[in-house]
Amino acid sequence: MRKIKIQPPDSLAWQRWDKKCQKATQKNWAKVNRGEQPEFDGNLYKKYKDFFMDAAFHGKCGYCECPVKDFQHGDVEHFRPKAQVTKEKDEPIDHPGYHWLAYDWQNLLISCQKCNQISQRGKQKIGKGCRFPVLGIHAQTPETIAQEKPLLINPTSDLPEDLPSKHLAINADGTLQGLTDRGKTCIQVFGLNIREQLVSQRKIAYRESLLLQAALKSNSPEERDRAIQEIIAIKKGKEPYSIAQIEAVRALKALSKS
Ligand SMILES: [Zn+2]
Incomplete structure (x- = not known):
């Protein structure tokens, strides 16, 4: 994992997409406020790839850095899960998901299937799925997000404390070393040392x-x-x-x- 700099493009296509995303988010707020389930349009948030696959991700997975562009379609991953949240070992918690971040480009990234989708490797689950472990409690509203302490790292974050090199280092045998609890959690959740x-x-x-x-x-x-x-x-x-x-x-x- 390396820091990925995301620069929203100065284009009409971007402005149109961003506007559609904002509309879809408002629509979901209205639904949730009426007591209904939010709905998610995969075709809309997957457009994120058109803007950033080459420009920011250089065709690689944001988490494990494997090349995705020429080998897979590449998943558009929600850092904070949109519809359901589970803990580090995939235990469900009472949380409806961060529906208001489903179309927020700062919550999206490109990843390989192995990092994004849960699969079983021996006794261990690898891949993120709905997993989003935090220190303390999960934020339930946009207002409390800033206080939340994620144990995973979003490589596109501009916060200095999220810089991947503060949490992960390389060993000569190709394995990664978790320098912090967050680095160790990433290694565990994405299976970075068992793939x-x-x-x-x-x-x-x-x-x-x-x-x-x-x-x-x-x-x-x-x-x-x-x-x-x-x-x-x-x-x-x-x-x-x-x-x-x-x-x-x-x-x-x-x-x-x-
Ligand atoms: Zn990956």
Whole structure:
């Protein structure tokens, strides 16, 4: 997981979509206020992909950084679940879901199916589903959201405390280390250390990053330039599993300061 910068585009298509989303949200408020169930139009919130799949997510899953664009359709994931909420081990709680965030672009992100949908791996459930563990109690209204303390991390959040690198670090074997309870909860919920392909791809990415760090010290200017360009792409979050290559970014930073 890496920080993903979301910049709403300055386009007519965006304004139209945003307006439709606001209308759909108001419609649901009216329903809820009449004691009815909210309804969700998947075709509407899935349009989020059109704006951000390439521009912000670089074709990758926001949680595990696997490439989704060319291999799957890519899910549009609700960070705060829209219709039902369960705890870390998927135990249901009495909460109607965060229906007013169903079309809120700040609550949406692109993810792979493994991270978004619940499946069973041995005795462990992996994938988010409706899981949304928090420290303390879940917010039930828009007014109390700011006090809520999610145990998962939204990589698109601009809050400094949500920066993924504060919570997760890479080990040389490709596994992730949870530096905080939130980092550990992400590893657990998304199965980040038990999905073998994910671990082995991160291990490869980590080794590549060691090679890039060595290339920065090369005597060949071409080799150094190539390494710098590759590290810049990693820094921008363009590369899959770039969390495993963070040391190469730091090495380039150190070099440019010296
Ligand atoms: Zn994923």
